[in-house]
Amino acid sequence: MKKALKIIGIVIAVILILEILAVLGCICYHRFMLSKEKPLVETPLGQLVEVDGHNMSIYTEGKGAHTLVFLSGWGVASPILDFRSLYSKLTDEYRIVVIEKFGYGFSDDVDSERSFDTILRQDREALSKAGIEGPYILCPHSLSGLEALYWAQSYPDEVEAVVGLDMSLPPNCDEADQAEMKDSYLLNKWFNRLGFFRMMNVDGMIDALHAGTLTDEEKAIYRALIYANTGNAAPGNETADTVHIAEVIESSPAPDIPMLLFIMDKKTEAQTYASGTLGAKVIPLDCGHYVHILKTDTVSEEMRTFIGNLS
Numbered sequence: 678m679k680k681a682l683k684i685i686g687i688v689i690a691v692i693l694i695l696e697i698l699a700v701l702g703c704i705c706y707h708r709f710m711l712s713k714e715k716p717l718v719e720t721p722l723g724q725l726v727e728v729d730g731h732n733m734s735i736y737t738e739g740k741g742a743h744t745l746v747f748l749s750g751w752g753v754a755s756p757i758l759d760f761r762s763l764y765s766k767l768t769d770e771y772r773i774v775v776i777e778k779f780g781y782g783f784s785d786d787v788d789s790e791r792s793f794d795t796i797l798r799q800d801r802e803a804l805s806k807a808g809i810e811g812p813y814i815l816c817p818h819s820l821s822g823l824e825a826l827y828w829a830q831s832y833p834d835e836v837e838a839v840v841g842l843d844m845s846l847p848p849n850c851d852e853a854d855q856a857e858m859k860d861s862y863l864l865n866k867w868f869n870r871l872g873f874f875r876m877m878n879v880d881g882m883i884d885a886l887h888a889g890t891l892t893d894e895e896k897a898i899y900r901a902l903i904y905a906n907t908g909n910a911a912p913g914n915e916t917a918d919t920v921h922i923a924e925v926i927e928s929s930p931a932p933d934i935p936m937l938l939f940i941m942d943k944k945t946e947a948q949t950y951a952s953g954t955l956g957a958k959v960i961p962l963d964c965g966h967y968v969h970i971l972k973t974d975t976v977s978e979e980m981r982t983f984i985g986n987l988s
Contacts, residue, residue: 707872707904714901721783722757722898723775726806728799731785734777735807739768743814743837743984746804747775750819750966751858752865752912754903755782755885760818762889763842763969766977771984774809776800780911782902788910793827793922796915800824801832812837814984817844818969820915823922826955829932838987840980841938841957842969848950850923858916866908879903884967931955937983939968939976958983 723736736757747764749756757775764773777784778796804811814837817825822844829836868874879900880886886896936957940947941964951957960979964971 703872703876704870705872707870707875710875711904714904717898717901718783718905723777723783724807725783726803728802728806729787731779731787732783733779733785733799733803734781734783735803735809736773736775736777737807737809738764738773739771741771743987744772744774744809744811745840746809746813746815747773748800748815748817748821748824749775749777749781750821751915752862752907753781753818754906755899757782758891758895758899758902759885759967760816760969761891761895762885762973763977765890766973767980770981771814772809774804774813776803778911780909781906786906786909786911789914790917791911791914792918793824797824797828797831801828801835811835814838814840814987816840816842818842819966820845820919822846823850823919823926826926826932827922829934830926830929833932833934836932836934838935838937838984839932839957840983841936841940841951842976843939843941843962843966846947846950846955847923847927848946850919852920855916855919858919859913862908862913862916866913869904869907874904874907884965884970888967889970890973935983935987937979939972939979941966941968 721734723734725732725734745764745767747756747760749759753759756777760775767773778800779785779787812835815825815828822841825839825841825844829839883899883903885891886899891899931954936955938951938957938959940951940959940961942961948959948961951959962968962972962975969976
């Protein structure tokens with residue numbers, strides 16, 4: 678019996694040692710690859726402007742009478758490339774702008790409070806320093822929908838319209854959603870730092886990589902930014918203000934501007950709030966959350982019609 682227990686103990690010890698070595702191997706490989714991929718993430722696709730002593734990335738392309746400002750979803754590693762499938766269909770007629778908030782894309786990461794007041798102030802300052810004047814058609818995806826609504830309420834002269842890309846709305850943002858975001862952030866942070874993401878099919882997880890129109894070079898940059906940015910402090914700190922800002926938005930009058938909101942199919946609560954409280958035109962799409970990638974043709978065509986009617 679003692680001999681059997683000793684053998685079992687040895688086997689368990691060997692398994693534990695192998696698991697530790699495997700984790701250490703993942704960490705070392707991850708750090709080696711981060712160093713190798715550094716050239717891909719050190720050359721911004723847009724311009725860098727200084728805001729609060731740090732560099733923020735702003736991308737512009739195209740010309741036109743309307744300026745479309747794209748605001749990415751929470752934690753997106755490369756907003757410039759994530760939106761590319763959509764805005765590449767619009768640059769012939771409009772001026773395209775993509776803001777990469779701190780902790781996103783080629784912007785610096787910051788470990789400080791990330792209230793929506795702070796985010797909005799920094800985004801407006803970045804646009805000003807980049808020489809991009811309003812009014813803007815805000816095109817937010819996911820969590821940035823709250824910023825877009827708050828922007829339109831706070832500075833109505835700056836916002837011509839809102840085109841929501843399955844954007845978050847106040848009814849979607851309660852304490853349960855906030856807790857889920859925090860848990861998701863911590864899980865992704867440690868999965869990436871331990872190098873586990875490199876063992877997974879990242880292309881299959883990111884719609885822009887398997888369903889978008891990115892070139893092979895752009896995909897390589899996107900992957901490098903995923904490994905470099907996942908777990909950044911700034912996106913993690915953003916989760917603290919979601920419930921509060923949703924309450925602030927709901928306590929103020931809805932923005933009196935045209936809105937076109939694309940949403941995932943069967944989001945009944947979102948449809949009711951968007952068409953009722955916001956008075957928006959709502960277009961449900963039978964696809965996942967990244968409507969700007971999965972339904973690019975439909976979204977771009979509807980946007981052209983909507984913006985044409987603004988004029």
